[in-house]
Amino acid sequence: xxxxxxxxxxxxxxxxxxxxxxxxxxxxxxxxxxxxxxxxxxxxxxxxxxxxxxxxxxxxxxxxxxxxxxxxxxxxxxxxxxxxxxxxxxxxxxxxxxxxxxxxxxxxxxxxxxxxxxxxxxxxxxxxxxxxxxxxxxxxxxxxxxxxxxxxxxxxxxxxxxxxxxxxxxxxxxxxxxxxxxxxxxxxxxxxxxxxxxxxxxxxxxxxxxxxxxxxxxxxxxxxxxxxxxxxxxxxxxxxxxxxxxxxxxxxxxxxxxxxxxxxxxxxxxxxxxxxxxxxxxxxxxxxxxxxxxxxxxxxxxxxxxxxxxxxxxxxxxxxxxxxxxxxxxxxxxxxxxxxxxxxxxxxxxxxxxx
Numbered sequence: 154x155x156x157x158x159x160x161x162x163x164x165x166x167x168x169x170x171x172x173x174x175x176x177x178x179x180x181x182x183x184x185x186x187x188x189x190x191x192x193x194x195x196x197x198x199x200x201x202x203x204x205x206x207x208x209x210x211x212x213x214x215x216x217x218x219x220x221x222x223x224x225x226x227x228x229x230x231x232x233x234x235x236x237x238x239x240x241x242x243x244x245x246x247x248x249x250x251x252x253x254x255x256x257x258x259x260x261x262x263x264x265x266x267x268x269x270x271x272x273x274x275x276x277x278x279x280x281x282x283x284x285x286x287x288x289x290x291x292x293x294x295x296x297x298x299x300x301x302x303x304x305x306x307x308x309x310x311x312x313x314x315x316x317x318x319x320x321x322x323x324x325x326x327x328x329x330x331x332x333x334x335x336x337x338x339x340x341x342x343x344x345x346x347x348x349x350x351x352x353x354x355x356x357x358x359x360x361x362x363x364x365x366x367x368x369x370x371x372x373x374x375x376x377x378x379x380x381x382x383x384x385x386x387x388x389x390x391x392x393x394x395x396x397x398x399x400x401x402x403x404x405x406x407x408x409x410x411x412x413x414x415x416x417x418x419x420x421x422x423x424x425x426x427x428x429x430x431x432x433x434x435x436x437x438x439x440x441x442x443x444x445x446x447x448x449x450x451x452x453x454x455x456x457x458x459x460x461x462x463x464x465x466x467x468x469x470x471x472x473x474x475x476x477x478x479x480x481x482x483x484x485x486x487x488x489x490x491x492x493x494x495x496x497x498x499x500x501x502x503x504x505x506x507x508x
Contacts, residue, residue, distance in 0.1 A: 154225060155185045156244045157236040158207055161396075162192035163340065164421045165260050168307050168495075169193060169236045174200050175496040184228060186221060186240075209243045213270075218246035225253060232256055232503045235278075242270070245277040254279035254506040260307070260418040262288050262439035263344075265295040272296075279506035282499065284419040285440025303502045306443070308495030309424035311487055317406035317429075318399060323367075326403075327392040332365040335434075335466055336407035338400045338422045339414070341372035341393075348374070349413035349436070349459050351381045354391050356463025361470045366391040367407075369400050405429040409469050414438040415456045423451070427487035432479040434465035450486040451479060 157169045169185065170193060176183040177200075186207035187194040194204050205224045209217035221243060225233060234256045235244035241257050248255045257278040262285075265271050275281065281297060282305045283289040289302045320330050328334050335354065339345040347368060354366040368378070368391065375393065382391045397403060404410055410426035410433050417439035424444065426433050433451030435441050436458075445451035452469060454461035469476055 154205065154228065154230045154232075155183065155234050155236060156207060156221070156240040157185070157187050157193055158209055158240045158243065159193070159237050160188060160191055162196075164307070165237055165258075166193040168258075168260075168421065170196055170200065170202075171308060171310060171492045172496060172499060173197065173202055175492050176500075177202055179496070182228065184224075184230075186224065207243070209239075212239055212242035213246065214243060215246070218243050221247040222251070225251070231507050234258065234499075234503075241274045241278075245274040249277070256280050256282060256502060256506065258282045258284070259288055259292060260284045261344075262291050262416050262418050264291055265297075267295075280502050282502055284421075285443045287440040287443065288418050303498075303505075305495060305498040305502065306440075306490055307419050307421040307424065308492035309421070309428050309487055309490050311428050311484075311491050315401045315405045315429060318402040319406075322399070322402075323406060326367060326394050327389075328365045328367060332363050333361060333408045333470055334365050334367055334406070335409045335411050336367045336369060336404050336431075337411045337413060338369040338404050338425075339412060340370045341368070341374040341378055343374065344414060344416040345370075345372075346413045346415040346436075346457065347378050348381050349415070349457060349462060350411060351378060351385065351387065351391055352459030353411070353413060353462035353466060355385045355387060356460050357466040357470075358390065359463075360467040364390075364466070364470065367394055367403065368392070369394045369397050369403050371395045401425060401429075404431065407431050409434055409466055411435060411462070411466060412441065413459075413462060414441070417441050420444055424487060424490050426451075427483045427490075430480045430483045432469045432476050432483075434462060434469055436462060444486075444490070446482075446486070449479075450482045 184203040185197040186205040412435040419440040447453040452465035
C-alpha cells in the first residue's frame with residue numbers, strides 16, 4: 154500500500170501514482186492511501202487503482218492511523234510504502250505491532266530533524282528509499298545506517314506523448330509570439346530559489362534580448378518574486394503562470410528548461426525535460442548532477458550564482474551545435490530513468506524487507 158497524505162499535486166505525488174500504476178500493470182495489488190478530493194486520490198481512481206481514504210488531521214492522528222491499520226489488515230498488505238514526510242508518522246503508527254514492514258521514501262536533501270519523533274518514525278522503517286546518492290549522504294550524516302538506505306531514482310514516463318503548448322497559449326501568459334522562452338516548473342519556495350531564476354534571466358538577456366522567462370508554479374515566495382522582477386525591470390519579461398494543469402505542455406514548448414534550486418533531492422522535472430528533448434540549464438544542487446551530465450545532457454551552474462546560470466541559459470540559446478548535442482543525448486539519458494526501471498528497483502527493496 155502506498156501512503157501519501159499531501160494536499161495538491163507535486164513531483165512526489167506524481168511519482169507515487171506512476172509507481173502504483175506500474176506495479177498494478179505487473180499484477181501487484183497496489184492501493185493508494187490518500188486524501189479524498191485531492192489530485193492524487195482523483196488521478197489514482199481514474200487510473201483504476203483502489204483508493205483508501207486517509208486524511209490525518211495531524212502527523213500523529215490516532216483515528217487516521219487506526220483506519221489505515223484496519224485497511225492494511227483487511228487487504229493483507231505485505232509492505233507499506235510511505236511516500237512523503239507527513240505520511241511516515243501515520244504509517245509508522247498504523248504498522249506498529251503488525252509485523253508489516255514500512256518502506257519510507259525520502260525525496261529531499263534536507264537534514265532530518267533532530268528530535269525524538271523523527272528518530273522514532275524513521276527508526277520504524279525497514280528500509281529508506283533515497284531518490285539520489287546526495288539524499289542518501291544526507292541521511293547517513295543524520296545517523297541513518299547505510300545498510301538501511303537504498304538509492305532508487307525517480308522515474309519518468311518515456312512512453313507518453315506530450316504536445317507542446319501553442320504559441321497562442323504562451324501569448325496568453327505574456328510570452329510574445331517571436332520570443333525565445335526559458336521555462337521553470339517549480340514551486341515558489343525557498344529551496345527552489347526562484348529569485349535565482351529571475352536574476353539569471355536578467356543576466357541571460359544581456360546576450361539574448363528576445364528571451365522571456367516563464368515560472369510555472371506557485372508558493373509563499375510569489376510576492377518576493379514579483380518584487381524582484383519589478384526591481385530588475387523585468388515586468389514585461391518574466392511571467393508567473395501559477396499552478397497549471399498543462400505544466401508538461403508548457404515545459405515541452407520551452408527553448409530551454411531551467412531549475413534554479415539551492416537544495417534539491419533530485420529534480421524530477423528535469424527528467425521530463427530530457428524526455429521532451431528540451432535543453433537544460435540548472436544548478437548543481439543536491440542530486441541534480443546525478444540527472445544532468447554537465448556538457449552532455451545539459452549545462453550546470455553553481456548554486457546561488459545567477460550570473461553562471463544566466464550564462465548557461467544564454468550559451469544554450471546562442472550555440473546551435475551545443476543545443477543540438479544536448480537534444481541528441483536527451484532521449485537516451487531519459488531512458489535510464491524510466492518508470493519501469495524505477496519499479497524494478499523498488500520491487501527489489503520490497504523483496505528485501507518482506508516477511
